[in-house]
Amino acid sequence: MGKIVVRSAGLSPERKKELIAICPFHAIQEEKDGSLGLNAGCKMCRICTRKAPEVFGFVEVEQPKIDKSKWRGIAVAAEISAGRVHPVSLELLGKARQLAAKIKQPVYAWVAGYKIDEAAETLRRYGADAVYAYDDPALEFFRIEPYTAALEDFINAVKPAAVLVGGTPSGRTLAPRAAARFRTGLTADCTVLDIKENTDLEQIRPAFGGNIMAHINTPNHRPQFASVRYKIFPLPEMLQNPGGRIEKRTLPPEKLASGIEIIDLENKPEEIGIEEAEVIVAAGRGVKRQEDMALIRKLADALHAQVAGTRCLIEAGWLDHKRQIGLSGRTVAPKLIICCGISGSVQFAAGMKGAEKIVAINTDPEASIFNIAHVGITGDLYEIVPALLKKIEQGESL
Amino acid sequence: MKIAVCIKQVPGTTAVEVDPVTGTLKRDGVESKLNPYDLYALETALRLKEKLGAELTAFTMGPPQAEDILREAYMMGVDAAVLISDRKFGGADVLATSYAISQAITAQGPFDLVVTGRQTTDGDTAQVGSEVAEFLGITHAASVTSIDGVTPAGLTVTCDLPLQRMTLRLPFPALIAVEKAVGEPRLPSYKRKLATAGKPITVLALKDMADGDESHYGQSGSPTRVVRIFPPEADTGHEHWEGDGTSLADRLYHFLADRKFLQRIG
Numbered sequence: 001m002g003k004i005v006v007r008s009a010g011l012s013p014e015r016k017k018e019l020i021a022i023c024p025f026h027a028i029q030e031e032k033d034g035s036l037g038l039n040a041g042c043k044m045c046r047i048c049t050r051k052a053p054e055v056f057g058f059v060e061v062e063q064p065k066i067d068k069s070k071w072r073g074i075a076v077a078a079e080i081s082a083g084r085v086h087p088v089s090l091e092l093l094g095k096a097r098q099l100a101a102k103i104k105q106p107v108y109a110w111v112a113g114y115k116i117d118e119a120a121e122t123l124r125r126y127g128a129d130a131v132y133a134y135d136d137p138a139l140e141f142f143r144i145e146p147y148t149a150a151l152e153d154f155i156n157a158v159k160p161a162a163v164l165v166g167g168t169p170s171g172r173t174l175a176p177r178a179a180a181r182f183r184t185g186l187t188a189d190c191t192v193l194d195i196k197e198n199t200d201l202e203q204i205r206p207a208f209g210g211n212i213m214a215h216i217n218t219p220n221h222r223p224q225f226a227s228v229r230y231k232i233f234p235l236p237e238m239l240q241n242p243g244g245r246i247e248k249r250t251l252p253p254e255k256l257a258s259g260i261e262i263i264d265l266e267n268k269p270e271e272i273g274i275e276e277a278e279v280i281v282a283a284g285r286g287v288k289r290q291e292d293m294a295l296i297r298k299l300a301d302a303l304h305a306q307v308a309g310t311r312c313l314i315e316a317g318w319l320d321h322k323r324q325i326g327l328s329g330r331t332v333a334p335k336l337i338i339c340c341g342i343s344g345s346v347q348f349a350a351g352m353k354g355a356e357k358i359v360a361i362n363t364d365p366e367a368s369i370f371n372i373a374h375v376g377i378t379g380d381l382y383e384i385v386p387a388l389l390k391k392i393e394q395g396e397s398l
Numbered sequence: 399m400k401i402a403v404c405i406k407q408v409p410g411t412t413a414v415e416v417d418p419v420t421g422t423l424k425r426d427g428v429e430s431k432l433n434p435y436d437l438y439a440l441e442t443a444l445r446l447k448e449k450l451g452a453e454l455t456a457f458t459m460g461p462p463q464a465e466d467i468l469r470e471a472y473m474m475g476v477d478a479a480v481l482i483s484d485r486k487f488g489g490a491d492v493l494a495t496s497y498a499i500s501q502a503i504t505a506q507g508p509f510d511l512v513v514t515g516r517q518t519t520d521g522d523t524a525q526v527g528s529e530v531a532e533f534l535g536i537t538h539a540a541s542v543t544s545i546d547g548v549t550p551a552g553l554t555v556t557c558d559l560p561l562q563r564m565t566l567r568l569p570f571p572a573l574i575a576v577e578k579a580v581g582e583p584r585l586p587s588y589k590r591k592l593a594t595a596g597k598p599i600t601v602l603a604l605k606d607m608a609d610g611d612e613s614h615y616g617q618s619g620s621p622t623r624v625v626r627i628f629p630p631e632a633d634t635g636h637e638h639w640e641g642d643g644t645s646l647a648d649r650l651y652h653f654l655a656d657r658k659f660l661q662r663i664g
Contacts, residue, residue: 029462040485041463044624172525172540175528177529177531177538179529180497180529186493188523189522213628215628259572260537261566262565266563268560303654376638377646379641390647395655395660
């Protein structure tokens with residue numbers, strides 16, 4: 001903890017102007033008495049203390065240190081989605097195992113729901129040394145008050161050093177609510193997690209739409225909350241001989257109460273538009289016959305992807321117009337797009353340049369799609385796609 | 399009925415860079431604007447006002463220049479505006495920000511409903527709303543895509559989750575975080591701009607809060623610490639692969655597996 005002190009006596013007006021310009025947040029201002037001061041825009045980035053240490057000084061303000069040895073273990077607040085453990089929770093268990101091994105402390109899983117024996121068992125098999133299961137009809141659906149109460153009960157009982165939460169809609173609601181209740185830190189959407197010997201999490205997260213990465217610690221508060229989005233960490237393997245235990249916990253009725261009444265609940269078909277798709281397999285003129293679209297669909301299924309295409313395919317009636325990418329179609333920004341037999345016209349490229357990873361397969365090494373592709377593959381989709389599908393099928397059976 | 403709307407001033411673009419040498423942010427000439435997601439929070443509140451005759455107060459926390467977005471909120475039709483601003487609030491993380499906002503809402507309250515957008519475009523954490531609800535001790539719902547009904551006792555909302563659509567009845571007081579689907583925001587009115595030009599903005603500082611303990615605000619009240627900021631690894635890699643079909647398929651398989659595109663749901 002600390003604060004910035006400003007020593008601005010005797011500065012020339014020109015120097016003051018220079019100093020005001022140092023702050024990227026416009027937090028340095030000239031006060032009415034001519035001195036320099038900081039306003040509420042200060043982000044405590046301490047750039048000023050590095051650029052003009054003779055004027056801006058950082059003063060540590062000692063706060064009582066917490067006893068970190070009282071907070072042990074890495075916990076995963078797991079989530080049940082459509083009756084199963086959400087895969088992000090398993091990914092987090094894998095990360096928790098790594099972190100816990102480093103500090104030689106246990107891995108915990110917390111889970112709430114109704115009739116969740118199977119989910120608790122899954123969490124045990126994926127490496128939780130102890131699963132704390134809150135099983136109650138009142139917890140069948142996510143409602144903020146009872147879920148927060150259950151997580152609070154777990155934290156008070158176990159006192160974990162860190163709690164990892166999936167960055168799902170409910171995780172992003174639950175984690176801050178619980179973090180605020182414990183008046184502790186929460187770092188959202190971490191992409192890298194490591195741990196120091198003193199159990200401080202090393203958290204790295206993107207900010208400003210991913211244009212900047214921030215390395216964040218929670219040095220004097222416990223538990224440390226961190227949320228991580230789905231598919232950031234790899235899915236771990238199930239343990240051969242899981243040794244963990246499952247502890248069933250109950251909450252008193254007043255803790256299970258919620259002001260929220262669920263009036264209607266509708267399970268959605270997983271049908272999503274190509275705009276929202278995380279992965280897209282797109283086809284172009286390189287697909288020769290309409291029946292070959294089955295190959296494209298098969299690849300899309302294997303990758304849990306949506307099928308999309310170029311204008312000529314839509315005009316040929318091989319795909320619904322809702323699946324057209326480009327200026328006259330839709331704009332997409334998936335994590336991955338695999339372009340099969342697409343030359344890459346300007347009109348098409350305009351609709352998909354925002355994709356994080358562009359893979360393009362085309363027999364023509366001069367195709368303009370290769371100018372924007374991160375991975376450009378000169379080859380025949382009729383050879384590569386079937387061979388890839390075979391590999392994926394084999395990989396899954398391993 | 400009283401409704402609070404939480405809004406934020408954000409950089410006009412997220413295209414900010416870190417100077418790789420000095421490790422500092424380069425934000426020269428970057429304009430500020432109202433966080434675009436907050437327009438939907440304002441629109442939601444304005445529609446509720448039209449239905450129920452509520453009184454709307456816009457809250458923002460930030461430096462003095464954040465007044466600009468409160469003026470914009472006036473132009474859209476809010477009745478009062480509060481700027482939470484004090485040097486002692488500087489350097490606040492999610493917890494300290496949420497706490498200061500909750501204190502300000504309490505100081506001006508009580509409110510029946512607090513409306514926020516889904517997230518800001520600079521912090522992107524989408525967590526301040528939930529923490530504000532916790533500090534206010536009220537119930538809350540996020541991912542709200544429509545307001546289906548409202549009575550003096552509460553409101554009915556639809557929350558759109560990845561696999562489910564839930565219709566919930568929330569009692570007042572409550573906080574909701576709304577999505578873009580709640581409705582197209584109205585444009586600021588020029589007529590209202592003229593009418594509200596001189597309208598006062600309430601500035602709340604630490605001394606105005608019920609909890610005047612400095613250590614709960616700003617950096618002192620922030621459990622998290624930014625160790626450093628740095629530019630992301632540039633993904634400018636353009637690879638070109640050639641070879642026979644089987645070896646290309648093999649490479650592509652490993653490329654997809656390494657990036658976790660082959661992981662199943664459930």
